[in-house]
Amino acid sequence: MRFVVIREQGQGWDRSRGMREQDYWLEHVDFVNRIVDEGRMLLGGPLGEVDQDGKSIDPTEPVGADGTYRTLIVFEADDERELTELVDDDPWSTHRVLATQAIYRWEMLVGEIVSA
Numbered sequence: 388m389r390f391v392v393i394r395e396q397g398q399g400w401d402r403s404r405g406m407r408e409q410d411y412w413l414e415h416v417d418f419v420n421r422i423v424d425e426g427r428m429l430l431g432g433p434l435g436e437v438d439q440d441g442k443s444i445d446p447t448e449p450v451g452a453d454g455t456y457r458t459l460i461v462f463e464a465d466d467e468r469e470l471t472e473l474v475d476d477d478p479w480s481t482h483r484v485l486a487t488q489a490i491y492r493w494e495m496l497v498g499e500i501v502s503a
Contacts (some may be wrong), residue, residue: 389429389463390470391493395457397486399479406433406447406456414478427473429500431460458485461493461500 398403401409409415422428433446434457450456464470467490479485 388460388465389412389495390467391491391494392460392470392474392487393489394458394460394474395488396450397442397479397483399483400456402452402454404448405449409479409484411478411482414437415484418477418479421427422473427463429461429463430442434456438467457488 392464401428406412415493419431423481435446436444436454445456446456462470462473465471470490474480477485480487
């Protein structure tokens with residue numbers, strides 16, 4: 388089964404630092420690379436906001452006091468329990484850098500996901 392997961396900055400997120408400067412970044416990257424290699428994470432990345440003037444904001448930069456860091460991830464898992472265990476293994480979950488906001492069962496109807 389495929390799932391779409393929306394995650395947001397957690398209590399461990401430092402709003403003054405960009406995505407790649409957050410604590411446990413290297414451990415998070417190692418985790419992501421492993422689950423991609425295992426075929427359990429199909430795609431993912433930060434979601435950028437658009438400001439009042441219609442300008443796209445770089446989601447990898449510091450969000451500041453008013454912004455919210457969000458990411459969208461597509462996972463492959465047998466069920467929601469397995470998915471939750473997988474997400475909980477992320478060092479950014481353990482250290483509350485990211486928190487899961489929503490989980491959706493996803494049936495892809497158009498397109499295809501190919502390996503990068």
